[in-house]
Amino acid sequence: MNDLFQRHTGIAAPFMHDNVDTDTIIPSREMRSGTKSGMSDGLFADWRYTNRQSRELNPEFVLNQEAFRDASILLTGRNFGCGSSREHAVWALREFGFRCFIGHSFSSIFAHNCVRNGILTVRLGAAQLQQLVSRAVDPLQSNQLTVNLETQQITVDDQIIQFDYPQRLRGLLLSGLDPIRYTQRLQNELDAWRENDMKVRPWLYGYGK
């Protein structure tokens, strides 16, 4: 999977619920494969389908509506992605086509998992968020927007919203560098730290032997 994120244009769907947990994003029973793929069919399964066996679509659910069927950006409420640490939630969202979440706040494990999978989480204040939601649901306006991580800007028509994003994580997403490789570049620090720690905490390294 490509873990790069630089700039993305797509349809933004409003899903303004608070405390959406990862059991809701992907119910455990839908995590069937022992791999990172094959998960998107189960995405939001309890909300998306009226019948979980026959997969009958629930017309009320936002992602089943004509305007938002091809959404790749999700507008979310407070504490999105809380609960279980399952990275499956992020794999399912990515496989479905999501590249960016714009919300009030995100669970920290979820936000971490997003970076690891080339997905951007943008935090906005309530007023700006509401503005994006109003636009998205207004049939007379375009529901497309562009998110640019290089300039840290969201563009809707001629309007620009500036956002903050942690510097180092921004570098990781822009370059697509594997975080493990990033840390391995600090191998000297890691080794020195460990050598010292073995003197300070020798009890940690005995494993009961």
Next chain:
Amino acid sequence: METLFEKLWRTHEICQLSDDEFLVNVDRVFLHERTGSIALKGLAEKQIPIMTPESVFCTMDHIVSTRFGRTDATELIGGKEAIQATRAAAKTAGITLFDLGSRDQGIVHVVSPELGIALPGTTVVCPDSHTCTVGGVGALGWGVGSSDAEHAMATNSLPVVKPKTMNAVFTGETKDGVAAKDMVLKLISQVGARGGLGYVIEYSGPAVQSLGIEGRMTLCNMAVEMSAFSGIVGVDEHTIDYVAERRYAPTGEQWEQAVSYWRTLHSNENAQFDESVEIDCNDLEPYVTWGTNPQQAIPINEKVPDPEELTDPAERELAVRSLTYMGLNPGQQLSEIPIDVAFIGSCTNSRISDLRAVAEVLAGRKVAPGVKAICVPGSTAVRLAAEAEGIHEVIRSAGFEWREAGCSLCFFAGGESFGEGKRVISSTNRNFEGRQGPNVRTHLASPIIVALSACRGYISGS
């Protein structure tokens, strides 16, 4: 004037990565067959070796059967393959596996302190959100995704945004029949499901000090239900007694060194926290949830709240949705709601002290007709201890089914379930929609309340 968290952090900080992000040492990694095997596979595919396989452990807990006479077969489609793939991956990786049939097998967060793998002053990660449970022994544990688990195994470190500190002070003394679960449900109902976001919560105060280590683990277990980074409790002599002679705990001279360090692991007097919250335990009642989020908890003798009385529109919407899902009406007396199932188990409440409390309630009583009651010990060691004490006989003769150790019906993975729409009083940690099965309605409570309710046939505190 350091807090406990600052001490733990200082010991593990390797270097600063950016403004608020640091590389911290990860002392122990724990995996389970549900998410851990994916991490092992991920590393193998990238041909990245595990830095120190001796600090990585794996258990079988999530999808294994908890029926006696179990094999690799499980009711979950693809479950058997997942179990066998984990076994093979653990072997190839050279890590320690607590397999089916081992007396060390059990729920990851139960076995990790029980075996002395999570020790005071250590950092522990696991691709599982309840890793914070180990805070009960003064370890700093947090849940990660599979990619971060790969990172931790490859480098013994993780980038972490330094959390802020919250002091949750429990004053006073709890009444008989009020447990650690009630203390933490009360806290969650007060600060909310995202009240801990960005914080590490230290549980302190006299009511925490007088809890056993297992009760402290119950408190820490549910820190993640407030979206906290982790939960911790300061080390005292109870902690050191608990850790002594655990399988992977240090011995001899190293034990002495460790203990003298562990004795420093508590917040200093006048240490400054970013936030603090106080809970008076003197008149604390048992707490039970009525909704589909752990924050929707109230004292057992109260009525189901009316969403109309909530001022926040989002909270109101959530409450309406929760009540519909739960099949309840505003104003209904919580303690009169009939139940179909009573479940005791999970990394929150399945340790020997929980089972002793349950047996005390159940002695000489019977589960109400029509109620299905199941008790699943958290680890094989807990099961064996309970069987040695004869507790399991009390639990069984009351009408509870007695099982092998594992996560079991704490969550639904597509295998065993209580049945569509059933109402469960449960000693677990999550009452989310569908968590315990399709349309299953979960009420979280302490093991004591679960046992009492099982005998009455409805939610009951007596």
